[in-house]
Amino acid sequence: MTEGNSLESSGTGKLVTQDLSAYYGAKRAIESVNISFPDKSVTAIIGPSGCGKSTLIRCLNRIHETTPKTRVEGHVLLDGQDIYEQDAVSVRRRVGMVFQKPNPFPTMSIYDNVAAGLRLNGLRDRKEIDRRIIQSLKGAALWDEVKEILDQPGIRLSGGQQQRLCIARALAVEPEVILMDEPASALDPIATAKIEDLVFDLKKQYAVIIVTHNMQQAARVADQTAFMYLGKLIEFNDTKEIFERPREKLTESYITGRFG
Amino acid sequence: MKFDRATRRRWKSHLMAFLCLGCVAIALYPLASILYTSVVRGAQAINADFFTQNLPPPCNPSVESCVTGGIWPALQGSLIMLGIAAAFAIPVGMMAGVFLSQYGHLKTVQSMRFFVDVMTGIPSIVVGIFVYALFLDLAQAGVFNTSWVLSALAGSTALAIVMLPIVARTTDESLRLVPPTLAEAGLALGIRRWRVTLSVVLSTGRTAVITGALLATARALGETAPILLTTHFTTFPAQNLNGPIASLPVLIFQFGTGGFPNQVSLAWGATLLIVGIMLLISIVARVAAGVVGSRAGLGGGG
Amino acid sequence: MESPGPIAQGTAAPAPQRDASGRALGDNLFLGITGATAAFINLTLLLIIVILADDSLPTLRVFGLPFLWGTSWVPPNGITPQLYGALPFIYGTLVTSALALLIGVPISIGIAIFLVELSPGWLREPLGFVVELLAAVPSVVYGLWGIFVLVPFMGSTVDPALGSALGWTPLFSGSSQGYNMLTAGVILAIMIIPTVSSITRDALKSVPQSQREAALSLGATNWEATRVSVLTYARTGIFGAIILGLGRATGETMAVTMTIGNGNFIHTSLLSSAQSIASFIANNFAEAGYLERSALLELGLVLLGISILTNVVARVLFRSLTGAGEEAGS
Numbered sequence: 001m002t003e004g005n006s007l008e009s010s011g012t013g014k015l016v017t018q019d020l021s022a023y024y025g026a027k028r029a030i031e032s033v034n035i036s037f038p039d040k041s042v043t044a045i046i047g048p049s050g051c052g053k054s055t056l057i058r059c060l061n062r063i064h065e066t067t068p069k070t071r072v073e074g075h076v077l078l079d080g081q082d083i084y085e086q087d088a089v090s091v092r093r094r095v096g097m098v099f100q101k102p103n104p105f106p107t108m109s110i111y112d113n114v115a116a117g118l119r120l121n122g123l124r125d126r127k128e129i130d131r132r133i134i135q136s137l138k139g140a141a142l143w144d145e146v147k148e149i150l151d152q153p154g155i156r157l158s159g160g161q162q163q164r165l166c167i168a169r170a171l172a173v174e175p176e177v178i179l180m181d182e183p184a185s186a187l188d189p190i191a192t193a194k195i196e197d198l199v200f201d202l203k204k205q206y207a208v209i210i211v212t213h214n215m216q217q218a219a220r221v222a223d224q225t226a227f228m229y230l231g232k233l234i235e236f237n238d239t240k241e242i243f244e245r246p247r248e249k250l251t252e253s254y255i256t257g258r259f260g
Numbered sequence: 261m262k263f264d265r266a267t268r269r270r271w272k273s274h275l276m277a278f279l280c281l282g283c284v285a286i287a288l289y290p291l292a293s294i295l296y297t298s299v300v301r302g303a304q305a306i307n308a309d310f311f312t313q314n315l316p317p318p319c320n321p322s323v324e325s326c327v328t329g330g331i332w333p334a335l336q337g338s339l340i341m342l343g344i345a346a347a348f349a350i351p352v353g354m355m356a357g358v359f360l361s362q363y364g365h366l367k368t369v370q371s372m373r374f375f376v377d378v379m380t381g382i383p384s385i386v387v388g389i390f391v392y393a394l395f396l397d398l399a400q401a402g403v404f405n406t407s408w409v410l411s412a413l414a415g416s417t418a419l420a421i422v423m424l425p426i427v428a429r430t431t432d433e434s435l436r437l438v439p440p441t442l443a444e445a446g447l448a449l450g451i452r453r454w455r456v457t458l459s460v461v462l463s464t465g466r467t468a469v470i471t472g473a474l475l476a477t478a479r480a481l482g483e484t485a486p487i488l489l490t491t492h493f494t495t496f497p498a499q500n501l502n503g504p505i506a507s508l509p510v511l512i513f514q515f516g517t518g519g520f521p522n523q524v525s526l527a528w529g530a531t532l533l534i535v536g537i538m539l540l541i542s543i544v545a546r547v548a549a550g551v552v553g554s555r556a557g558l559g560g561g562g
Numbered sequence: 563m564e565s566p567g568p569i570a571q572g573t574a575a576p577a578p579q580r581d582a583s584g585r586a587l588g589d590n591l592f593l594g595i596t597g598a599t600a601a602f603i604n605l606t607l608l609l610i611i612v613i614l615a616d617d618s619l620p621t622l623r624v625f626g627l628p629f630l631w632g633t634s635w636v637p638p639n640g641i642t643p644q645l646y647g648a649l650p651f652i653y654g655t656l657v658t659s660a661l662a663l664l665i666g667v668p669i670s671i672g673i674a675i676f677l678v679e680l681s682p683g684w685l686r687e688p689l690g691f692v693v694e695l696l697a698a699v700p701s702v703v704y705g706l707w708g709i710f711v712l713v714p715f716m717g718s719t720v721d722p723a724l725g726s727a728l729g730w731t732p733l734f735s736g737s738s739q740g741y742n743m744l745t746a747g748v749i750l751a752i753m754i755i756p757t758v759s760s761i762t763r764d765a766l767k768s769v770p771q772s773q774r775e776a777a778l779s780l781g782a783t784n785w786e787a788t789r790v791s792v793l794t795y796a797r798t799g800i801f802g803a804i805i806l807g808l809g810r811a812t813g814e815t816m817a818v819t820m821t822i823g824n825g826n827f828i829h830t831s832l833l834s835s836a837q838s839i840a841s842f843i844a845n846n847f848a849e850a851g852y853l854e855r856s857a858l859l860e861l862g863l864v865l866l867g868i869s870i871l872t873n874v875v876a877r878v879l880f881r882s883l884t885g886a887g888e889e890a891g892s
Contacts, residue, residue, distance in 0.1 A: 063775050068683060090266060093781030103772045107794040116790060117780035122265050166776070173780055273783035277680050283672025284689065287759075290752045291696050294707045301710070352599045359596035372600050374877060379607045381806070381873040382866065383813025385840050389847070389862040390610045393617045424603055454592035482700025485815040485840070489847050509702045509816075516706045517820060531703050538698040546691055 014039035014207040015060060015095070015177055020074035022055050022064055029055040031231045032074070037177070042199055042208045044222035044239065046215055048259060052231040053211045057179045060209065061095040062088045078177070093121070096175035100182045102162035104154035104169070111150040113165055117173035132172050140168035141198050160191025167198065178202060180210040184217070196221050215255055219243050227251045295535065302532025305525045311335065315495035315506065318520040326522040331530050333497040334511040340498060341412055341487070341507060342480055345419035350473045353424050357431025357469070362457055364436070373432065379425040384418075388486035391418040395490070410492045412505040418486035423476045430472025434465045471545045478541040482534055484509035508534060611866065618860035620853055621646060629860060635826055637854045646857035648864065653828045654743065654836035655812055655868075661747025661832070662754055662811040667804055669751070670758035671793075677759075678766040679788060690763070697756035705820030708749050713740035713821055716748070721833050732830040741823035744832040749817045754807035761806060765799025766792055768883075802879035809872030813865060815840040839865050 013036030020033045030052035037043050045053040058064035059072055062083060075082045083091045104113045114133045123129055133150075137143040142164040146157070154165055163183060170178060180199075184192035199221050202208050212218050218225050219239060226236040227248075235242060235251045246252045253259060313330025320326075360376070363369045395414050399406045408414065438461050446456035462469070492504035493514060508530050516527035621629060625646060632647015677690050717740025724744075728734040769792045777787035793800070823835020824845060837845075839861050850858055 061779055063779055066775065066778060087266070087270070089270065089781055089783050092779050095779075097775075097779035099772050099776060101772060103770070103776045105773065105776070105791060105794065107797065116777070117782075120269075120777075120780060120782050120786050120790065169776075169780065269783050269786065273785035276785040276788075277676075280672040280676040280680055283669045284676050284693070286669055287673055287693055287696065287752070287755050290707075291692070291699070293711055294699055294703065297707055297711055298703070352602065355596045356600040356603050359593075359600045363593070363597070369600075372604055375604050375607055376600070377877055378870055378873040379603065381809050381813075382607075382610070382869050383815065383840060385813070385815045385843060386610065386614070386862050386866045386869065389843065389859060390613055392847070393613050393859055394609075397613065397617070421606060424606070428600070428603055452586050453589045455588070457592070478698070479700075482702065484700070484702040485844055488844060509700060512702050512706055513816060513820070516702075516709065527706060531706055534700060535703060538700070539695070542691075542695055542698045 013037045014079065015209070016077040016080075017056075017060075018075040018077065020056070020059060020072070020076060022052075022059050022073075023071040024055075024067070025069045029231055030059070030228075033228075033233045035226055035233060035236055037207055037209055038224070039176075039207045040203060040205065041223045042203045042210060042221055044218035044225045045209065045211045045228060046213070046218050046225060046254075047228035047234075048254065049213070050230070051228040053228050054181055056228070057097075057181055057209055057211055060177070060179055061092050061097050063092070063097065093117075093173050094175055095177040095179060096170035096173065097179045098163070098167050098170055098181070098183050101186050102159060102166050104157075104162050104165050106153065106155045108154055109151045110146050110154050110157070110165060113154040114168050114172050116169060121173065132174075133168075136168040136172040139171045139201070140164045141194060141201070142168055158191070160187050160194060163187060163191070163195060164198065167195075175206065177207045177209065180208065182211055182213060185213065192217075215243075227254060229254070298528065298532045298535045301525070301528035302530075305529030306532065310526070310529055314497070315511070315515075316522050316526070317495070318518055319522050321521055328522060329526060331508070331511060331526055331533075333495060334506040334508045334530065336497050337412070337491075337506040338481065338508040341416040341419055341491075341505065342477065344413070344416035345423055345480060346473075346477050348416075349420040349423035349476070350427055353427025353476070354431045354469060354473065356424075356428040358435060358457060358462065360428065360432040361435035362461070364432070373429075376425045376428050376432075380429060383485075384422050384483050385485035385489070387421050388418050388489035391421065391486065392489050408502045410490060410504070411502040412491065412498055413501045414490035415487045415505060415507065418490045419480045419483060422483055422486060423480050426476040426479065427473050430476065431469050434468030434472060435461055437468065438465045467548050471548050474541055475545050478538055481537065482509055484513055488513070614859055614863040614866060618856055618863050620856040621860045624853065625857075629857070630864070633828065635857075638851055644853055646854065648839070648861055650826055650828050651837050651839040651842045651861065652864070654822065654842075655838040655840070655865075657743050657832070657836070658746045658750055658818060658822065658838055659808055659811040661744065662750035663804060663808060664751075665748060666751030666754045666807060666811075667758055670755050670803070670807070671762055671800065673755070673759040674762035674766055675788060677763055679784070679792070690760075693759060694756050696752065701753070701814055701816040702820075704749055704753060704817035708745065708817060708821040712749060713745055716740035716742075716745045720744075725833065733832055735831045736829070736833050738823050738825075738833055738835050741821060741835055742831075742833045743822060743836045746818045746822040746836075746838070747832070749821055750811045750814055753814060753817060754810050757810055758803045758807040761803035762796070762800050765796035765803065765883075768799070769795045798879055798883055802876045802883075805872050805876040805879070809869050809876065812838075812868050812872070813840060815844050819844050 015037040017033050017035050020030065021028060022030045033056060045056060047053050055064060060076060064070055065072060065088075072084065076084060078091070078094065083095070105116060108116065111133060114136055115129050118129055118132055123132075134143060137146060142161060145161060146165075154162065157165060163186075167183075184195045187195065196217065199208055199210065203223070210222065222239045224237065225239045225242045227234045227242065227250075229250055235246060235248045237247075242251065243255055246255060309328060310330045312332050313328070315331065315333055316327040316329030356376070360369060360373050364373060391414055392409065395409045398404065399409050442460055442464060443456055446460040447453065487507050487510055491507065491510070493510050494504035494506055498505040512527045512530050512534075515523035518524070625632065629646060629648055630652065631649045632645065633649045634645045634647050635650070636642055636645040638644050673693060677686055681689060717738075721737055721740060721742070721744070724734045725737060773791040773795055774787050777791040782790060818838045819841035822838060822841055824837055824841065825835030826837055826842070827834075829836070843858050843861055843865075847855070847858055
């Protein structure tokens with residue numbers, strides 16, 4: 001670990017990784033990462049392709065281990081407790097995820113998509129489900145556009161709307177942390193802008209961790225930014241500092257576009 | 261309460277996983293039982309005589325001493341009919357498969373492929389009925405005399421029709437797996453298209469194509485219903501193509517259901533023989549091709 | 563794509579003869595010959611339909627459509643007039659096929675789920691291969707095994723148990739020493755497992771991993787993720803697999819003939835003997851006279867119709883999959 005991580009040692013964030021390493025078979029994808037993600041705030045993870053940023057957030061909700069032949073070392077503390085010592089299913093309820101390519105359940109209506117997580121957790125009360133759905137769709141800035149067509153299949157929406165549907169679906173189970181793996185990379189600029197506005201809203205309530213290959217997006221949206229390269233955390237600081245006064249040569253080379 | 265429900269869900273997940281494993285066990289049990297029964301009941305029948313002797317008459321061991329006999333006529337009959345069927349179905353099927361794979365970008369050809377697919381699913385008893393009716397109609401129209409209606413030739417024809425769409429589709433699938441860039445490389449050298457198809461595409465895909473033909477032949481070996489309807493079973497070796505002819509599957513059916521111990525024993529011997537051949541060919545096919553699976557080749561026969 | 567690539571130039575190779583579209587003579591010949599063989603196969607299918615239809619005409623003229631729901635089958639016996647009706651056999655086919663699906667489909671789906679999601683990697687291929695071996699066993703061998711192993715077991719153990727527990731219902735009354743629709747249904751179930759499980763397996767494999775991950779990240783258990791995302795996503799393919807399994811089950815002859823008891827009647831009890839269309843044809847074809855044979859051919863036509871219908875429906879479903887799979891997530 002390098003010296004440029006002024007936030008790293010605080011260790012009191014909502015989600016904290018301690019010497020986190022992850023492997024695909026024998027290949028190590030991330031190496032001894034220590035980050036503290038603050039609550040009610042947006043943290044961006046940037047870096048060139050293959051730097052391990054997607055692998056990192058997939059470890060934060062224990063989705064990484066669902067791929068065969070993978071391994072994780074180190075700890076991830078949610079509110080001080082290691083998520084790898086708890087039941088994975090309950091961890092995933094508290095740490096939600098939005099994927100790169102929008103993936104609503106194609107055989108379900110918009111309503112059913114958002115309700116999916118609720119129903120799995122046993123919620124049967126129709127009124128309560130309705131309430132949560134309206135709340136989530138509003139929270140995802142999608143309610144006005146779909147309130148008349150809730151029974152239509154989720155896949156009939158545009159790409160940007162589908163992604164906001166996935167966000168609503170994730171919000172419905174009332175997580176504490178929201179992980180976003182390049183949520184706007186498959187979307188057009190207008191839809192991207194809507195997602196970014198949404199992230200601003202979401203950070204009032206959740207810890208948002210967003211992986212992006214788009215530096216300008218990180219600069220627009222994130223309070224703090226982590227820069228990764230070849231599986232290692234190179235620098236982690238307030239976004240302003242990272243982009244205006246990077247401490248590592250590598251960081252500077254990346255943000256000035258010399259590689260990646 | 262939350263805790264109880266979460267635990268229940270977890271246990272349910274484990275239970276379902278266990279049930280799925282159970283399904284695998286349930287499916288494998290009959291296979292094991294069939295193999296076991298075939299070996300136990302069939303092995304005792306197999307010796308040199310088994311392959312060379314003629315079929316014995318039905319015989320009650322408590323009343324008279326029984327001839328053990330052998331299955332030679334049935335073996336000979338199956339080989340003859342299978343040989344004729346394969347001699348027709350394999351070349352014709354392969355050519356059709358080549359056509360379907362090389363011109364499959366055309367809408368018409370796609371429809372042709374669709375209907376060849378449909379044909380692979382036709383019950384083999386329907387094929388038997390068809391050949392019988394066809395030969396009967398032809399005999400009544402005077403094309404040939406009625407001795408040909410229930411004959412070795414009719415049986416072979418029925419088997420050939422069963423094999424034909426299978427060989428065509430497996431050839432088609434195998435050749436479609438050959439990367440198009442290989443054909444393009446051949447064409448770019450200025451070689452004519454038909455030659456490219458034969459020397460490049462077909463030769464690259466030949467393992468899978470041959471495996472497909474092998475699987476189709478193996479399936480035809482076990483087909484009973486079509487032969488049942490198109491041949492007269494006899495206990496003697498076949499004399500000519502327009503006469504009665506024995507065959508392994510019909511032997512298994514008639515001797516197996518007849519209830520006479522000496523015949524039943526031979527039926528199990530023949531079963532062991534067929535099952536052994538099928539197993540062997542399946543393993544060879546899997547090892548050789550791997551991709552052209554048993555899906556298009558075996559199964560669905562009567 | 564039919565025309566060859568760059569023209570073979572130079573003095574070494576003579577330019578091939580071409581027609582107006584640029585195709586060489588050799589290519590045309592090749593197209594013609596191979597095309598003819600493919601057309602031949604299609605024509606054979608057509609011929610099957612035509613001949614069966616044509617040779618069923620005698621029965622159709624005499625009995626017409628009521629043949630399909632007639633309940634008696636009386637060949638010429640010198641006393642009563644001939645009468646042919648297909649209902650008992652249609653009934654037998656429907657019941658045994660329904661049993662085959664009821665028993666075989668859940669098992670097949672369970673196998674597919676195990677192979678795609680639960681099995682350790684090294685076990686996957688070998689286990690899949692062994693399951694496929696069930697398809698390598700010929701129908702007559704299933705029948706023989708049925709007679710010597712399954713029928714005694716059903717007759718001595720399963721049937722009496724069902725009879726004592728559920729014998730008061732019309733479904734399980736009576737007994738038949740194991741030669742009944744239930745036994746035939748069980749064997750058919752085993753026979754359709756390789757087909758249904760392998761197609762279901764393909765359908766499950768085609769579900770994008772992100773679907774499963776989306777369900778998991780909502781806090782679903784493994785089974786819930788499979789149920790909510792994978793099985794529903796793949797349901798068209800699974801449905802097609804079931805239809806193909808149905809097609810196979812209706813057409814099976816030998817295994818059914820040897821275990822169904824060959825009783826030409828309609829009884830509601832699953833423990834009663836019966837006939838399927840295929841088994842009846844197999845049993846009676848040899849000695850049939852003119853009109854009876856025509857009736858049997860008409861039965862064959864019914865079987866052909868069922869098989870073509872199920873095949874076409876299933877394959878149309880599979881074709882629709884290549885469109886549906888691209889809608890999601892784009």
